[in-house]
Amino acid sequence: MNLDDQKKAAADAAIEYVVDDTIIGVGTGSTANHFIDSLAAIKHRIKGTVASSEASAARLKSHGIQVLDLNEVDEISVYVDGADESNAQLHLIKGGGGALTREKIVLSVAKKFVCVADSSKLVDVLGDFPLPVEVIPMARSCVARELVKLGGRPVLREGFITDNGNIILDVHNLRIMEALKLESELNQIVGVVTNGLFARQPADVLLLGTEQGVRTVKPA
Numbered sequence: 001m002n003l004d005d006q007k008k009a010a011a012d013a014a015i016e017y018v019v020d021d022t023i024i025g026v027g028t029g030s031t032a033n034h035f036i037d038s039l040a041a042i043k044h045r046i047k048g049t050v051a052s053s054e055a056s057a058a059r060l061k062s063h064g065i066q067v068l069d070l071n072e073v074d075e076i077s078v079y080v081d082g083a084d085e086s087n088a089q090l091h092l093i094k095g096g097g098g099a100l101t102r103e104k105i106v107l108s109v110a111k112k113f114v115c116v117a118d119s120s121k122l123v124d125v126l127g128d129f130p131l132p133v134e135v136i137p138m139a140r141s142c143v144a145r146e147l148v149k150l151g152g153r154p155v156l157r158e159g160f161i162t163d164n165g166n167i168i169l170d171v172h173n174l175r176i177m178e179a180l181k182l183e184s185e186l187n188q189i190v191g192v193v194t195n196g197l198f199a200r201q202p203a204d205v206l207l208l209g210t211e212q213g214v215r216t217v218k219p220a
Contacts, residue, residue, distance in 0.1 A: 096132065153171065
């Protein structure tokens with residue numbers, strides 16, 4: 001299987017985690033899109049969904065799947081989303097699609113986080129994938145200076161604005177050994193909305209598409 005086939009296999013496997021008659025949280029990106037397409041076949045079994053981006057909401061609606069405003073929802077049974085990197089503890093880097101803030105918000109209401117990814121996403125140390133940081137536009141330069149102090153090389157994601165009207169700095173040259181600590185440190189920088197480390201709320205399970213099939217990974 002190529003990597004896209006692995007993503008699709010993982011996304012298909014995530015359907016087993018869908019809880020009937022509940023609201024499902026849906027992430028953003030290519031793997032989440034595969035999950036949305038698979039979810040369409042069982043849409044009659046769920047009450048509706050909450051999407052982490054306008055793009056995912058549009059794809060869900062195109063399948064006739066109800067999309068609810070998070071403010072109308074008390075609880076989400078499961079949140080399904082992809083990742084740009086995962087370590088053995090299922091700490092993640094997310095945000096390659098630019099929806100990191102809304103992804104964290106939707107996840108905060110979910111009882112379980114199922115991450116779906118292809119085999120290339122499981123790494124020994126996080127940081128080869130540049131870490132996205134969502135930033136209030138007027139704070140771009142001062143936040144970038146603080147990121148440099150932490151050893152990173154921030155690069156503005158050109159021509160991109162988040163669904164929240166903000167910019168993203170992609171931080172290169174990081175070797176992230178203490179993801180939980182760094183996630184907290186970055187969020188303390190004035191002007192940062194949030195960052196793409198998901199260590200405070202890591203995945204509960206990683207469904208990893210491989211050439212041999214889907215592997216279920218639990219936190220080490």
